[in-house]
Amino acid sequence: MPVSVGYVARETGGNLRRNLLMTIAAILTMAVSLGALGVVLVTRQAVSKATLQWRGGVQVAIFMQPSASSNQVGAVGHELSSMPGIRSYHFVDKPHAYAEFKQIFAGQPDLLQALDVNSMPTSYRVVPVRAQDAAQLARQFQGQPGVRTVTYAQQEIAKLVKTSHQLRYGASVIAAVVMIGAIALIINTIQLAIFARRREVAVMKLVGATNWFIRIPFMIEGLVHGLVGAVAAFVFTYFLRNTIASFVSNNSPFAITKILISPHEAFLTGLVVLVVGAAIGALGSAFAVRRFLAV
Numbered sequence: 001m002p003v004s005v006g007y008v009a010r011e012t013g014g015n016l017r018r019n020l021l022m023t024i025a026a027i028l029t030m031a032v033s034l035g036a037l038g039v040v041l042v043t044r045q046a047v048s049k050a051t052l053q054w055r056g057g058v059q060v061a062i063f064m065q066p067s068a069s070s071n072q073v074g075a076v077g078h079e080l081s082s083m084p085g086i087r088s089y090h091f092v093d094k095p096h097a098y099a100e101f102k103q104i105f106a107g108q109p110d111l112l113q114a115l116d117v118n119s120m121p122t123s124y125r126v127v128p129v130r131a132q133d134a135a136q137l138a139r140q141f142q143g144q145p146g147v148r149t150v151t152y153a154q155q156e157i158a159k160l161v162k163t164s165h166q167l168r169y170g171a172s173v174i175a176a177v178v179m180i181g182a183i184a185l186i187i188n189t190i191q192l193a194i195f196a197r198r199r200e201v202a203v204m205k206l207v208g209a210t211n212w213f214i215r216i217p218f219m220i221e222g223l224v225h226g227l228v229g230a231v232a233a234f235v236f237t238y239f240l241r242n243t244i245a246s247f248v249s250n251n252s253p254f255a256i257t258k259i260l261i262s263p264h265e266a267f268l269t270g271l272v273v274l275v276v277g278a279a280i281g282a283l284g285s286a287f288a289v290r291r292f293l294a295v
Contacts (some may be wrong), residue, residue: 018193019189019192019193022185022188022189022192023189023225025185025189026182026185026186026189026225026229027225027228027229027232028229028232029178029181029182029185029229030182030185030186030225030226030228030229030230030233030277030280030281031228031229031230031232031233031236032174032178032182032233033174033175033178033179033181033182033229033233034175034179034229034230034232034233034234034273034276034277035232035233035236035237036171036172036174036175036178037171037175037179037233037272037273037276038233038234038236038237038269038270038273039168039171039175039237039244040168040171040172040175041237041269041272041273042237042241042244042245042261042266042269043168043171043244043245043247044168045245045261045265045269046244046245046261049103049104059126059127059128059134059137059152060125060126060127060128060134060137060138060150060151060152061123061124061125061126061150061151061152062076062123062124062126062141062147062150063121063122063123063147063148063149063150063151064076064121064122064123064146064147064148065121065146065147065148066118066119066120066121066148068121068122068146068147068148069146072144072145072146072147073122073146075144075145075146076124076141076144076146076147077091077124079141080124080126085128085129085130085133085137086126086127086128086129087127087128087129088126088127089124089125089126089127090124090125091122091123091124092122092123092124092125093122094117094118094120094122095117097120097121097122097123098116098117098120101115101120106262106264106265121148134152135152137152138150138151138152179280182229182280183280183284186222186225186226186280186281186284186285186288187284187285187287187288188288189221189225190218190221190222190284190285190288190289191288193218193221194218194288194289214289215286215289218285218286218288218289219282219285219286219289221285222281222282222283222284222285222286222288223278223281223282223285224281225281225285226277226278226279226280226281226282226284227274227277227278227281229277229281230273230274230276230277230278231274233273233277234269234270234273234274237266237269237270237273238263238266238267238270241261241265241266241269242261244261245261
């Protein structure tokens with residue numbers, strides 16, 4: 001038996017109206033759980049930006065003053081090349097530093113316009129043989145002529161990870177607990193709708209209606225619950241993304257101002273939230289309908 005768009009729309013709309021309070025409750029619960037998921041994703045993005053300079057095993061970053069002379073920059077490089085216990089190091093010039101700066105602060109066009117390549121500090125990114133030597137190495141170069149600051153991963157990332165883990169753990173627990181409630185509400189709402197029409201469903205089965213002919217309107221109803229809740233969660237995440245990111249300690253030496261999440265990055269997070277919401281709504285409703293189709 002073919003399923004027409006008009007039939008699906010009519011049946012779905014009728015089910016949503018008949019169970020309005022349960023529908024609203026399911027959507028709100030879904031929005032809360034997906035909003036918590038959005039917090040987790042935004043936190044991951046903020047951590048990724050804040051740890052950009054530590055990728056590739058870098059343990060120590062020696063940042064020079066933007067006005068440091070070539071002799072001062074060269075002196076630091078020469079000292080690194082002659083030191084024992086250095087596995088590798090590389091020099092980050094102003095263009096590369098500016099490219100990194102643009103990636104970290106992609107969400108702040110005013111800041112990007114205010115600073116140019118010449119405003120960026122050059123730096124040396126150092127990987128010692130033993131990570132525990134990073135603190136000693138940092139103390140050795142701090143205060144040398146032309147050196148702006150020396151940071152090392154163990155110190156900086158420890159603060160960052162502690163804060164981000166607390167935020168992500170709390171949001172994950174909230175997301176998991178509330179998601180269970182959202183799924184339960186969706187299942188209950190769909191079961192109420194199909195129970196109220198159980199005789200009609202039985203008649204449809206007797207006259208030859210397939211399970212999918214009966215199931216699809218209820219799955220669309222669950223899909224609506226998930227999508228509307230996901231849209232609400234996306235709006236929440238999009239407009240509060242920078243507030244969420246501010247809870248992650250920004251230990252970047254470029255920290256002239258706080259790291260922000262760009263609209264593009266927030267949009268990608270929203271797509272994940274929408275997909276998860278739609279999947280949970282549709283699968284939850286499909287599960288709810290299953291036992292009523294054994295007629």
